[in-house]
Amino acid sequence: MLRGFPGPGTVSVVSGHVPLLNDPKRPPHVLVKALSEQYRGIFRLRLFWRQAIYITDPFLLQEVFAAERAGIIEKPVAQLMKVKGKTERNMFSERSGNYKWKLVRKAVAPAFSTANLKVFHHHITTVVDNLIACIKARGPSVPVDIANITQRESFDVIGRVGFDHDFGVSRRIDVSPAFGGEPDVFDVFKTMLGETGKRFNNPMRFLSRTGEASKGERASMRVLQMSRQLMEECRANKDLDERSIAAHLLQIVDPTNGKPLTLDRLEDEASVMFVAGSETTGYSIAWTLYLLAKHPEAMAKLEAELDEMGLLVTPARPRPRTFAFADISKLRYLDAILKESMRMRPVVTGGSLRVVARDLRLSNGLVLPRGITITGSNLSLLNNPTLWEHPERFMPERFEDPEVVYVERASPANGNAHVEAAHGGAYDGIADYRGSANKALRYTPFGNGMRNCVGQQLAKVNMPTALGMLVSNFKFELTPETAAMTMADLETVRGTLQFKDGLYMFCTPRDAPAAASSA
Ligand code: HEM
Numbered sequence: 001m002l003r004g005f006p007g008p009g010t011v012s013v014v015s016g017h018v019p020l021l022n023d024p025k026r027p028p029h030v031l032v033k034a035l036s037e038q039y040r041g042i043f044r045l046r047l048f049w050r051q052a053i054y055i056t057d058p059f060l061l062q063e064v065f066a067a068e069r070a071g072i073i074e075k076p077v078a079q080l081m082k083v084k085g086k087t088e089r090n091m092f093s094e095r096s097g098n099y100k101w102k103l104v105r106k107a108v109a110p111a112f113s114t115a116n117l118k119v120f121h122h123h124i125t126t127v128v129d130n131l132i133a134c135i136k137a138r139g140p141s142v143p144v145d146i147a148n149i150t151q152r153e154s155f156d157v158i159g160r161v162g163f164d165h166d167f168g169v170s171r172r173i174d175v176s177p178a179f180g181g182e183p184d185v186f187d188v189f190k191t192m193l194g195e196t197g198k199r200f201n202n203p204m205r206f207l208s209r210t211g212e213a214s215k216g217e218r219a220s221m222r223v224l225q226m227s228r229q230l231m232e233e234c235r236a237n238k239d240l241d242e243r244s245i246a247a248h249l250l251q252i253v254d255p256t257n258g259k260p261l262t263l264d265r266l267e268d269e270a271s272v273m274f275v276a277g278s279e280t281t282g283y284s285i286a287w288t289l290y291l292l293a294k295h296p297e298a299m300a301k302l303e304a305e306l307d308e309m310g311l312l313v314t315p316a317r318p319r320p321r322t323f324a325f326a327d328i329s330k331l332r333y334l335d336a337i338l339k340e341s342m343r344m345r346p347v348v349t350g351g352s353l354r355v356v357a358r359d360l361r362l363s364n365g366l367v368l369p370r371g372i373t374i375t376g377s378n379l380s381l382l383n384n385p386t387l388w389e390h391p392e393r394f395m396p397e398r399f400e401d402p403e404v405v406y407v408e409r410a411s412p413a414n415g416n417a418h419v420e421a422a423h424g425g426a427y428d429g430i431a432d433y434r435g436s437a438n439k440a441l442r443y444t445p446f447g448n449g450m451r452n453c454v455g456q457q458l459a460k461v462n463m464p465t466a467l468g469m470l471v472s473n474f475k476f477e478l479t480p481e482t483a484a485m486t487m488a489d490l491e492t493v494r495g496t497l498q499f500k501d502g503l504y505m506f507c508t509p510r511d512a513p514a515a516a517s518s519a
Pocket residue numbers: 091092093105158272273274276277278280281284347348351352353444445446447448450451452453454455456458459
């Protein structure tokens with residue numbers, strides 16, 4: 001069945017296309033983008049004995065997500081960081097067909113409602129205020145690792161908004177090991193994520209017995225312990241806000257035994273919120289600041305917008321009013337900047353990894369056979385020159401048109417005629433979910449379908465607030481070393497699309513004497 005799928009010729013008889021993915025000159029996310037353009041949205045790779053189909057055509061993806069709703073596409077059970085003796089899963093790693101996934105997703109989704117986030121917005125401004133004070137304390141001449149501090153900010157926001165707990169890691173930007181201090185909970189968490197990212201890139205790494213791998217496993221256990229303690233604290237807290245994520249998790253009753261979720265399950269659910277939510281949000285804010293530093297005209301437009309809203313620090317307004325929840329929907333250009341930044345640098349580059357539960361025929365005639373792994377690629381979908389005008393250019397203005405998130409079908413056919421021609425026969429009795437609409441979603445940084453990002457509303461509130469407040473308070477400038485590097489040199493994928501060695505910038509307070517005179 002897979003013969004009809006286009007793709008590069010075999011490179012190694014044993015490992016298939018693995019050598020292509022290990023080419024240091026072309027990292028996997030760049031390779032996948034190139035292949036997705038070459039094979040126009042669908043292709044096959046073999047990684048040892050496993051075959052994987054990459055789908056980046058928005059119309060084909062639409063069919064896949066329709067099939068997911070019908071239970072024909074499943075999420076593979078992926079526990080990258082296995083902890084000894086631990087069998088429970090969490091919302092992220094659970095199969096969609098499992099009742100516990102539905103139970104938890106349904107219970108937790110309301111915690112991210114606009115009404116709740118409005119009430120919790122003061123937590124975000126407090127965390128960013130702490131961060132601003134910390135950056136100021138370092139002084140303008142010492143570069144700050146923006147990628148580190150924005151993740152600390154997101155970590156603290158999830159702690160406060162989701163679990164009524166202040167980890168305070170955004171008040172400690174100078175005391176972590178990078179500055180010769182003791183590792184805090186965030187550093188342990190990052191050690192775990194670093195190892196998870198490496199296992200994501202190399203599934204055989206779990207066999208590794210290096211000191212680094214063991215350190216990653218120990219960090220994993222500590223993060224689970226921290227999450228367990230957090231949930232125990234929340235359970236004992238009589239004043240726990242009933243709108244928090246923790247309260248929603250604690251209210252769940254398992255219909256199979258009439259009991260609340262076990263602590264084993266709760267600790268996993270709590271930790272996945274930090275895992276899925278802090279690196280993603282933090283790096284998205286960091287990429288946006290990087291792109292703004294590279295595009296002074298966009299930065300100037302944003303400064304003007306913040307000024308007009310009374311938020312920018314200026315000589316005439318050294319202490320502007322507090323950033324309000326209502327500002328988010330009014331800051332249209334900031335919204336466009338964030339969307340464009342997430343288009344160009346989607347932190348979840350790969351996107352949905354799925355398995356096919358029943359043979360599925362696509363509208364191009366190809367059949368995805370039962371058991372095959374399929375994966376999307378956000379990076380390819382969001383930067384494909386046949387789908388986006390000048391995808392390589394940072395143009396926030398494109399998001400002034402809300403319809404830009406969709407692509408229209410050019411003709412009734414789906415543009416994969418070459419694939420159709422390559423496929424000969426008809427397949428009787430095979431599930432057939434053709435996309436019916438004439439337009440499909442092409443903008444999916446938060447995923448698509450029923451397993452899309454449950455926490456996206458929190459990110460959509462946190463990102464503009466943090467970015468708006470940071471830009472209102474500081475002028476950001478890349479260090480000369482960073483400015484001299486290309487984006488390709490700076491970036492790497494370790495689970496998420498991130499900066500290889502941090503993102504160092506000078507942050508000059510707008511109320512500093514020199515900055516104030518030039519503002
Ligand atoms: C810019 C920030 C974020 C980005 C880009 C992002 C992206 C994504 C994507 C692409 C998925 C789908 C993965 C798939 O299809 O398999 C996802 C799922 C998920 N995200 Fe996010 N996310 C962000 C922030 C957050 C936050 C703040 C939270 C919670 C505090 C969160 C919690 C989750 C969870 C629990 C899932 C799994 C949902 C399920 O499988 O039902 N994310 N995210």
